[in-house]
Amino acid sequence: MEILSFLAKFGIYAVMLAILIFALGVVTLRNLFHCALCLAAALIGTAGIYVALQADYLAAVQILLYVGGVITLVIFAIMLTEHLAGKTVRQNNSQSPLAIVGSLGFIILIGTLIVKTPWPVNPVALKAKASVLELGQALMGTYVFPFEIISIVLIAALIGTVVIAKKDPQ
Amino acid sequence: MQDLGASINMIFVTAKAWFLSLLGLFLPDWVIVLASIVVSGVVILCLGPVIMMYLTLLERKLIGRIQNRYGPNRVGIWGLLQPIADGIKMFTKEDIIPANADKIVHLLAPIVTVVPALMIFVVVPFGTQMTAVNLNIGLLYFIAVSSITILPIFMGSWASRNKYSLLGGMRTAAQMISYEIPMTLAVVPAIMMSQSLSTNTIVLSQAGSHGLNWFIFTPWGIVGFIVFFLCATAECNRPPFDLPEAESELVAGFHTEYSGMKFALFYMAEYMNAFTLCALAATLFLGGWQGPFLPSWVWFFGKTFILICVMIWFRGTFPRFRVDHLMAFAWKFLLPLTLINILITALCYFASPLVGWLLSLGILAVSFSILVKLNRTFVPEKRDYLFAD
Numbered sequence: 001m002e003i004l005s006f007l008a009k010f011g012i013y014a015v016m017l018a019i020l021i022f023a024l025g026v027v028t029l030r031n032l033f034h035c036a037l038c039l040a041a042a043l044i045g046t047a048g049i050y051v052a053l054q055a056d057y058l059a060a061v062q063i064l065l066y067v068g069g070v071i072t073l074v075i076f077a078i079m080l081t082e083h084l085a086g087k088t089v090r091q092n093n094s095q096s097p098l099a100i101v102g103s104l105g106f107i108i109l110i111g112t113l114i115v116k117t118p119w120p121v122n123p124v125a126l127k128a129k130a131s132v133l134e135l136g137q138a139l140m141g142t143y144v145f146p147f148e149i150i151s152i153v154l155i156a157a158l159i160g161t162v163v164i165a166k167k168d169p170q
Numbered sequence: 171m172q173d174l175g176a177s178i179n180m181i182f183v184t185a186k187a188w189f190l191s192l193l194g195l196f197l198p199d200w201v202i203v204l205a206s207i208v209v210s211g212v213v214i215l216c217l218g219p220v221i222m223m224y225l226t227l228l229e230r231k232l233i234g235r236i237q238n239r240y241g242p243n244r245v246g247i248w249g250l251l252q253p254i255a256d257g258i259k260m261f262t263k264e265d266i267i268p269a270n271a272d273k274i275v276h277l278l279a280p281i282v283t284v285v286p287a288l289m290i291f292v293v294v295p296f297g298t299q300m301t302a303v304n305l306n307i308g309l310l311y312f313i314a315v316s317s318i319t320i321l322p323i324f325m326g327s328w329a330s331r332n333k334y335s336l337l338g339g340m341r342t343a344a345q346m347i348s349y350e351i352p353m354t355l356a357v358v359p360a361i362m363m364s365q366s367l368s369t370n371t372i373v374l375s376q377a378g379s380h381g382l383n384w385f386i387f388t389p390w391g392i393v394g395f396i397v398f399f400l401c402a403t404a405e406c407n408r409p410p411f412d413l414p415e416a417e418s419e420l421v422a423g424f425h426t427e428y429s430g431m432k433f434a435l436f437y438m439a440e441y442m443n444a445f446t447l448c449a450l451a452a453t454l455f456l457g458g459w460q461g462p463f464l465p466s467w468v469w470f471f472g473k474t475f476i477l478i479c480v481m482i483w484f485r486g487t488f489p490r491f492r493v494d495h496l497m498a499f500a501w502k503f504l505l506p507l508t509l510i511n512i513l514i515t516a517l518c519y520f521a522s523p524l525v526g527w528l529l530s531l532g533i534l535a536v537s538f539s540i541l542v543k544l545n546r547t548f549v550p551e552k553r554d555y556l557f558a559d
Contacts, residue, residue, distance in 0.1 A: 004200045033328055037275070040321060056307050060314040068317025068350075075324050076343055079336070132307055132367055 012052050019045035030088035032078050040071045057132050179465040183299050186210075210302040214291045222441040223253035229482050236486035263430035271427065272329040279326035280428065280435035286318045287442040294449045295369050297459045297467035308369040309361060312450060313354055316405065319443065320346045323414070323424050326436070330427035338423025341493065342414035345404060348500040349411075353401035355508035359390045359515035360454045369450075373458030384457035389530040390515040395455035397504050397511070399477070402447035404500070406440055408481055410488035413496060448477035495547075503545050510537045 022045065025038035043066045050059035139147050177184065186209055194202050227242065227249060234241025242249035267276055293308040295301040305311050320343055327339025361367060363385065364375035376384050385391035404411035415423030425436045452458060452473035459466035491499070514530035521529065 002200075004203060031272075033272075034275070037321075037325065044318075056305065057310070060307055060310040064310070064314040064317055067321070068314065072317075072320055072324075072343065072347060075321075079324070079328065079340060079343070132310075 008052070012049065015045050015048045015052070019049070027091060030091065032089060033075070036071060036074050036078060039074070040067050043067050043071065057135065175465070179298055179467075181465075182297070182467065214288065214302060218288050218291060218442045218445075219438060221445050222438045223257065225441045225445065225478065226256070226437075227253050228478070229485070232479065232482045233486050236483070257434075260431055260434040265430045265432065266427075268331060268427050270331045272331070275325050275329035276427075277432075279322045279329060280432040280439075282325065283319070283322035283439040284435055284442075286315045286322075287439040287446070289315045290443075290446040290450075293369050294446060295373050295453055295458055296470055297465070300459075300467060301370050304368060304370050307367045309357060309367045309372070309454075312369075313350075313357070316443075317350060319405075319439075322439075326428065327424035330424075332427050334420045334422075335424050335426045338414045338416075338420050338426070341420075342407065342424060345407075345411065345413060345496060348497055349401045349404040349504075352397055352500060352504035352508050353405060355505070355512065356394045356397040356401065357454060358508075358512050359394045360385055362512070362515050363390075363519065369453055369458075373453055373460060376457040376460050378460075380462045381457065381460035382462065384455065384460065386455045386457075388518060389527060389534055390511050390518055391455050393507065393511045393534060395451065397508055398454065399451050399480075401500075401504065402451055403481055403484060404496075406443040406447055408440075408444060409485040410491050411496065412490060413493060416490060444478065444481060445474065448481065449474045451477055498545065503541055506541060507537070510534070 019042050022038045022042040026035050026042065029035050029038060044063060047059040047062040047067075050056075050062060186206070189209065190202055190206055193205055197205075230252075231241040231249070242252040245251040245255045267273060290312055292302045293305055293311055301308075323342045323346075324339050327335040327342070330336075360372055364372040366372060366375070378384075386395050407414050413423075414420075415425065417423075420426070425433055428436060449470070452470065456473045456477075457469075458473075459470040461469035464472075510533065514533055517530055517533075518526040520526075
């Protein structure tokens with residue numbers, strides 16, 4: 001059984017490495033479509049990490065929303081602007097050094113936060129498992145008010161897009 | 171007699187358990203765990219292509235009969251070896267890559283397209299205890315995985331650098347995104363009634379006294395089934411929803427520039443999708459492997475086979491949709507119908523059976539007639555010209 005857990009660990013690290021490589025691809029590749037595909041791969045990899053952490057529901061929603069929804073939208077946008085699809089675009093400009101400084105600062109901030117936070121690893125926290133049933137009951141019970149508010153906001157956004165996309169009255 | 175029935179019912183499960191215990195005699199524990207995964211995996215990996223091969227034969231035979239001819243009958247008895255001959259032909263064909271194509275994406279697209287098609291097999295309940303992985307979010311997994319199927323088609327159509335391919339890709343995207351929404355919503359009543367996302371539990375909740383308490387025998391079930399089945403036909407790009415590869419308009423749509431084995435992979439994914447979608451339609455609304463007398467897996471494959479035959483029948487009889495009709499059908503007809511269907515499911519759940527039936531039938535009839543009226547296509551009146559003839 002030790003071999004199996006070792007293999008699982010190895011697999012998770014391999015997936016993490018792949019996510020990093022694809023994420024690098026998103027920001028370095030010169031072709032917009034390739035970038036979008038790399039982003040899709042990185043997002044699927046993240047779903048894999050969720051599965052490894054026993055959050056199946058989150059993984060399914062991640063793939064459904066990000067890969068099925070957002071990436072499709074991105075690719076649709078690229079396809080509609082066909083002259084962009086075949087061309088290579090530079091991903092850096094004169095502001096790159098400043099951006100590097102900014103992102104390094106952000107990484108250092110996040111890193112210190114992660115190191116300093118005392119992560120509560122106790123038996124209760126390890127056994128906690130977010131099942132769909134509990135999530136649904138929480139959404140319909142404890143958190144029903146925020147849930148309804150979010151639904152109203154989403155419907156407002158939907159109607160708003162329809163209004164914006166409508167033809168102007170001449 | 172009942173013992174025999176039960177053992178035939180569980181024959182595959184018993185075979186797997188027997189095989190694993192045989193391995194357990196001389197191999198360590200962790201190999202057995204791996205082997206139990208590998209056995210299911212290998213069965214699925216073989217089942218997919220084999221089903222696809224014989225579906226093509228079935229389709230050609232049936233289409234042949236519909237068109238009043240024999241269909242393939244030269245290779246083997248009843249043309250049974252025809253799929254193998256086709257396979258050899260596909261393997262030995264020249265692999266052509268267009269000069270300006272994006273080579274990597276062009277190569278990746280047909281490979282990636284098979285992956286989600288095979289992944290869906292994992293949650294299909296083939297019989298009692300015959301689900302490869304009994305995920306408790308099985309149905310959500312199916313919806314999530316089937317939403318990826320757009321990507322490889324996009325990849326293939328974009329990488330070919332061909333305007334027909336690109337047009338096909340755009341059509342696929344528009345069609346699949348549109349039909350995914352009513353399909354997902356059509357599934358919701360089944361989830362509401364069985365109170366579970368697991369495909370296995372959904373089948374179990376349709377048991378009843380003789381395994382005949384199928385969801386299709388309820389008003390919301392029949393509406394859900396019809397909507398789901400239509401959307402499934404659209405999702406796997408089969409006629410009459412075959413606009414992405416409409417040969418009379420787009421040469422061959424997104425796979426115009428593919429030949430040999432790469433084309434075969436696209437073809438394979440399409441047929442495997444057709445199979446899994448029919449299997450899920452059977453699981454969700456036709457009781458899955460539930461049924462009296464016969465073993466569970468016979469019921470399951472029988473129902474799936476009938477649904478596939480209906481799909482082939484569609485292909486033999488219906489002309490292709492027009493693009494605007496296709497979109498209007500999904501957004502203006504199926505979507506409101508599924509929303510109403512969710513409503514009447516809740517009604518059936520809370521009201522007593524008789525009241526539920528009458529009310530839901532009434533609501534369905536009214537909303538259906540209103541939707542049909544609203545969707546009537548605008549036909550301009552015939553004009554009579556006074557001075558010009």
